[in-house]
Amino acid sequence: MNLAEYKGVFVFAQQVDNEVSGIALELIGKGKDLANDLGTEVTAVLVGSDVKALADELAAYGADKVIVVDDPELKEYRTEPYAHALASVIEKYKPEIFLVGATAIGRDLGPRVSARIHTGLTADCTQLEIGDFPINPVPGKEQLHNQLLMTRPAFGGNTIATIACPNFRPQMATVRPGVMQKLPKDESKKAVIEEFNPGFTPDNKYVEILKVVKSVVDTVDIMDAKILVSGGRGVGSAENFKLLDDLAEVLGATVSCSRAVVDAGWKPKDLQVGQTGKTVRPNVYFAIGISGAIQHLAGMEESDIIIAINKDETAPIFDVADYGIVGDLNKILPALTEKLKAEIAAK
Amino acid sequence: MKVVVCVKQVPDTKGGVKFNPDGTLDRAAMLTIMNPDDKAGLEAALRLKDQYGAEVTVVTMGLPKAEEVLREAIAMGADKGILVTDRVLGGADTWATSQTLAGAIRNLEYDLIITGRQAIDGDTAQVGPQISEHLGIPVISYAQKIEVEGDSVIVERQYDDRYHVLKAKMPCLVTALAELNEPRYMTPGGIFDAYNAEITVWGRADLKDVDDSNLGLKGSPTQIAKASDKVRKGAGEKVTLDPTESVDYIIGKLKEKHVI
Numbered sequence: 001m002n003l004a005e006y007k008g009v010f011v012f013a014q015q016v017d018n019e020v021s022g023i024a025l026e027l028i029g030k031g032k033d034l035a036n037d038l039g040t041e042v043t044a045v046l047v048g049s050d051v052k053a054l055a056d057e058l059a060a061y062g063a064d065k066v067i068v069v070d071d072p073e074l075k076e077y078r079t080e081p082y083a084h085a086l087a088s089v090i091e092k093y094k095p096e097i098f099l100v101g102a103t104a105i106g107r108d109l110g111p112r113v114s115a116r117i118h119t120g121l122t123a124d125c126t127q128l129e130i131g132d133f134p135i136n137p138v139p140g141k142e143q144l145h146n147q148l149l150m151t152r153p154a155f156g157g158n159t160i161a162t163i164a165c166p167n168f169r170p171q172m173a174t175v176r177p178g179v180m181q182k183l184p185k186d187e188s189k190k191a192v193i194e195e196f197n198p199g200f201t202p203d204n205k206y207v208e209i210l211k212v213v214k215s216v217v218d219t220v221d222i223m224d225a226k227i228l229v230s231g232g233r234g235v236g237s238a239e240n241f242k243l244l245d246d247l248a249e250v251l252g253a254t255v256s257c258s259r260a261v262v263d264a265g266w267k268p269k270d271l272q273v274g275q276t277g278k279t280v281r282p283n284v285y286f287a288i289g290i291s292g293a294i295q296h297l298a299g300m301e302e303s304d305i306i307i308a309i310n311k312d313e314t315a316p317i318f319d320v321a322d323y324g325i326v327g328d329l330n331k332i333l334p335a336l337t338e339k340l341k342a343e344i345a346a347k
Numbered sequence: 348m349k350v351v352v353c354v355k356q357v358p359d360t361k362g363g364v365k366f367n368p369d370g371t372l373d374r375a376a377m378l379t380i381m382n383p384d385d386k387a388g389l390e391a392a393l394r395l396k397d398q399y400g401a402e403v404t405v406v407t408m409g410l411p412k413a414e415e416v417l418r419e420a421i422a423m424g425a426d427k428g429i430l431v432t433d434r435v436l437g438g439a440d441t442w443a444t445s446q447t448l449a450g451a452i453r454n455l456e457y458d459l460i461i462t463g464r465q466a467i468d469g470d471t472a473q474v475g476p477q478i479s480e481h482l483g484i485p486v487i488s489y490a491q492k493i494e495v496e497g498d499s500v501i502v503e504r505q506y507d508d509r510y511h512v513l514k515a516k517m518p519c520l521v522t523a524l525a526e527l528n529e530p531r532y533m534t535p536g537g538i539f540d541a542y543n544a545e546i547t548v549w550g551r552a553d554l555k556d557v558d559d560s561n562l563g564l565k566g567s568p569t570q571i572a573k574a575s576d577k578v579r580k581g582a583g584e585k586v587t588l589d590p591t592e593s594v595d596y597i598i599g600k601l602k603e604k605h606v607i
Contacts (some may be wrong), residue, residue, distance in 0.1 A: 066433060076511070079486055104506045108488045111441070111473035115480035118440060120568030123471035135572050149572055155468055162573040205485045210501070211512040227606070248444055250607075270507060275470075280478070284606055305604055306583075313587065322583035323600050331590040332597075339594050341606060 003096075006169035009035040010095035012086065013040040013044040013058050013066070016077070020054050022223065023101030025061045025182035027175060027190055030060045030128060032183060038146055041065060043095070044191075046084045049075035052195070059191035062183040066191045067093070073200040076107050078213060080205040083112040084107020088198030090117055095170045099128075102174035110174045120165035121172040126179050126279075127151035133164040148173070153275075153298055177278040178223045179302070195249055215270075220254050227253035227284045230273055230300070231261060234310060234329065236253055238244050239265035243333040244288060250340045256280065258290045274299035289329050292317030309333075348401040348495070350392040351455055353462040353478070354385040354420060355447055356413040381416045384463025388523035390530040391493050392461050393424045399495060402426050404455060408436065414546045419541055422533035422541035429455075433550040438564030441469075445477030446561040450554030452482065460520040461501060464489055472522070479520035487513050488522040 011027035013020065019043060024044065031042035041064035046054060048070065055066040069085040074297035086109065090098060100106040100113075102124045114121035133147040148171040151162045165171040191308035222228060229248040231241055241255065248255050257267040259274055273280050285303035292308075292315055300306070301320045309329050318324040325332065352416040381389075405420040407413050408431040417428030431451045439447060460482075462475035472488070479486035491510065492503035493544035500519050504511045533541070548607065551562070560566055588596060601607045 005439060069394050078513075079488075083480075104489060105470045106478060108486070110404050110474035111471075112486065113481050114473075115442065115445065115477040118442075118568075119429050120440065121443075121473060123469075133570070133572055154470060159570055160575055164572045165569050168568040205483070205514045207487060207515040207519075209511055212509060213512070214509040284601070284604075303607070305600075307600070309593075313585070317583045318585050321585070323597070324583065324585035325593045325596065326587040327590065327593050329496055332593045335590050336594045336597055337415065339598060340607065343598060 001169060002166070004168050006094045006096040008040050008093070008095045009042045009097045010089070010099070010170070011042065011044055012098070012100040012106065012109070013063075013261060014101050014103060015046065015048050015051055015054055016105075017299075018048065018051055020057055020343045021103065022221075023103055023106070023175070023177040026177065026180040027099045028058060028062045028107070030175065030180035030183040031097075034097060034128060034130055034148070035064075038096070038124065040096075043067060043093070044071070045086065045089050047074055047082055049073075050124070052193075055191065055193045059189050060185050060187050063187065063191045066193045068193060068195045069197060070195065071197055073202070073206075076209055077167070078106055078207055078209065079112055080203075080207070081200050082109050083116060084200065085197065086113045087116045089196065092196065092198075096142055098170040098172045099310050100172070102176045106174050110172065114172050117174055119168040119170060120163075121174065122150040122152060122163040122165070124172050125150045125152045125173045125175045127308070128175065128180075133166050135162070147171070151152060154233060155275070155303075172180045176279050178323075208333065210313065211275070222254055222256040222273065223278055223280055224324065225254035225280070225282050227251050227286075228256045228303075229253045229286045229288065230256040230258065230283045230290060231267075231288045232258040232290030232296075233264070234291070235259040235261070236289070238264075240330075241266065244339075247249075247286070247333055247340070248338045250337055250344065253284075253286075258293075258296050287317050290317050291315045291321065297330060348395065348399050349456050350395055350403050350457050351452055351457045351460045351486050352385070352389045352392045352403060352405045352420070352425070353468065354389060354405055354407050354416050355382045355463070355466045356380075356409055357382045357466050358470045367410045374501065379412075379415070380465045381419055382463050383524055383525040384465060386463075386530045387525045387527040388461040388463050388521075389420055389423065389425065390528045391490075391523055392459075393531065394528070395459070395493075395495060396424065396426075396585040399456060404429065406431065406448065406451055406475070407431070407553055408444060408451075414548075418544065419533065419560070421544045422537035423531055424534075424537060427547070428544065429547045429549060431549050434526045435551050435559075435563050439562065440567035440569045441471055441477060442568050443535070443562050443564075443566040445474045445481060446557050446566065447554060448474065449478050450482035450557035451549055452478070453555035454553065458517040459495075460484075460518070461493075462520065462522050464522045464524050475522035482518075484518045485515045486520045486522070487515060490521045490523050491527055493521055493523075493527070523585075529594040
């Protein structure tokens with residue numbers, strides 16, 4: 001492998017039902033940062049069926065170039081044709097960095113692609129930067145420059161590790177949704193658009209889709225919320241989430257929850273914040289009756305302002321809260337909702 | 348029908364996490380368990396055994412101590428346990444781990460391979476799909492339901508807002524979610540069997556069609572640049588007030604920060 005041949009930052013621009021996923025824009029934003037540090041460009045790889053029209057949106061969010069792989073076989077996500085698409089793009093264009101979202105799709109696709117092209121893949125990164133490897137000079141070992149340093153939590157968020165992939169290209173990472181920032185939209189930005197079709201011939205690895213069953217509940221994405229009112233086991237019951245719903249309504253906020261609440265069956269899984277749920281970084285995060293297990297903190301501690309209400313003054317949530325109130329949520333929440341209503345009405 | 352299940356012995360986070368002075372995990376000081384997603388995968392295989400008389404072989408890679416999870420699997424009802432252990436396999440990343448397991452599985456007959464989606468120590472979810480790639484068979488990850496129909500497997504594959512019902516011809520690899528099922532307990536008879544069972548132990552020489560350059564620390568494309576304890580944002584203010592004062596306090600802060 002001639003490493004010097006590999007140039008440019010590529011990102012997988014995930015789309016579902018011909019709608020660009022938020023992670024695609026976040027990856028373009030981060031990819032642009034990395035590309036600037038390397039003096040190169042960011043290329044979005046758009047894969048699907050009849051998806052070419054989405055390329056302009058990717059350009060508006062900062063993609064310098066868009067490679068479109070468009071084929072009827074790619075209509076609904078399946079591991080094999082998508083892996084073939086990405087592996088073929090990598091073979092042809094030879095990027096030095098390839099980023100994929102750590103979504104359900106990306107975490108299935110990434111390993112298959114990295115195994116096919118023989119390179120390393122770092123999972124669920126929360127930080128990416130260009131730097132030296134080894135980070136500090138080691139006698140007798142060449143210090144390589146312009147390496148992708150990929151930082152990820154491990155062990156339920158108890159440790160963080162920074163990983164490099166010095167001898168293989170591309171350097172591949174899956175990136176947690178909600179962690180990187182997308183760039184402001186600029187409709188005047190245009191990208192070079194290139195179509196590429198490596199050919200898709202179904203073989204034993206193509207699985208057959210018998211049925212696609214979408215969740216009946218109209219789901220709100222807690223990752224897009226500016227204010228989250230999040231409840232934990234301390235809320236006490238599914239019915240008692242009414243107190244959080246009322247507060248959220250007054251604030252124009254969205255309700256989310258901890259794992260304990262999902263396990264108890266009070267709320268669906270897609271509202272769960274944390275290591276095994278979603279990573280959120282709203283402007284304001286209310287942690288109501290959430291003790292703050294390390295796995296929960298991993299999903300919300302980057303929020304701008306954290307306000308915690310908990311009866312237990314030793315709850316670990318207070319270690320990350322900007323404003324912690326030791327008290328009874330059943331008394332505080334209704335009063336808070338009423339007073340906020342009055343405040344907002346008076347404006 | 349022959350089913351191979353890959354399992355991993357992992358530290359039990361419920362017992363608390365302990366660190367060595369250099370910041371790495373002190374695995375020896377922590378209790379170990381069979382990785383939860385893997386256990387659900389094993390249970391799924393055992394149900395295929397109950398239903399179709401499938402033969403269930405459990406494979407693990409790890410230190411010699413990892414044979415404990417194989418005995419646990421046999422006590423639950425698995426037919427055979429294979430431990431892949433060798434010094435030269437240590438320090439493997441997911442690429443080298445999947446190469447090792449694929450090298451072991453090439454020695455076996457299989458219709459279906461089941462792995463857990465991810466292990467609770469690494470959380471990467473990579474090894475299952477990578478094994479399938481090395482073996483050239485289809486993968487269906489995040490299975491919430493597994494059924495066999497003739498020479499095919501029908502799987503419900505979970506996504507964020509939807510699931511797919513997928514059909515793949517066997518041989519196929521499926522990764523299981525802990526939510527898939529409630530794993531059975533070991534039976535007294537099973538524990539007796541497990542105690543007497545002979546565990547097959549394979550080393551480097553027993554792996555089929557794998558080059559040395561793909562194994563262990565040296566065969567791992569990813570390398571650790573730095574590892575450390577997580578540095579957390581410090582605590583802010585903490586107040587204990589009566590409900591009315593609490594409300595005024597919160598509203599004051601929301602105003603101060605221009606939220607309202």
